[in-house]
Amino acid sequence: MKYLLILALLLSGCALHPRLPYTxxxxxxxxxxxxxxVGDYVSTERGLSRGCVExxxxxxxxxxxxxxKLFLGGAVYLVSNAADTHTTRKVWLGLMSIIGxxxxxxxxxxxxxxx
Numbered sequence: 556m557k558y559l560l561i562l563a564l565l566l567s568g569c570a571l572h573p574r575l576p577y578t579x580x581x582x583x584x585x586x587x588x589x590x591x592x593v594g595d596y597v598s599t600e601r602g603l604s605r606g607c608v609e610x611x612x613x614x615x616x617x618x619x620x621x622x623x624k625l626f627l628g629g630a631v632y633l634v635s636n637a638a639d640t641h642t643t644r645k646v647w648l649g650l651m652s653i654i655g656x657x658x659x660x661x662x663x664x665x666x667x668x669x670x
Contacts, residue, residue, distance in 0.1 A: 575638060584648035585635055589628045591655015596624050598662035606668025 577585065599609065599620065609615040614623065631651050638644035 574636065575641065575644070577644075578641060581635070581641065581644055581648065584645060584652060585632065588631045588635075588648045588651035588655060591652050591659060592624045592628050592631070594659035595655050595662065596620060598659045602662045602665055602667060605665075607662075607665050608667075 599614070600617075603609065614620045631648070635644050635648050638647060
């Protein structure tokens, strides 16, 4: 049991730095990054209802897709929360926003089944 406690203390070493507070811009970027994941899910479901086919066979299962989106949303928050500079946080959140909203835009602009 004491080895588990030692292991837990060693693995949590990165959590000992003071947490960098979010600026208002970073809060908006966090909402945008998570919103991009929601938009990707919704636009994928809309595309599937129009006759499109999911390109990633793993994501063809709705349960897997929801789980992946929840995991990615949590990862966006955790990684941005662990950032040691505001620049690092903004770069990470900016990339995640671009990926999420870019995928949403792509899904919404597909013409599948003539609809």
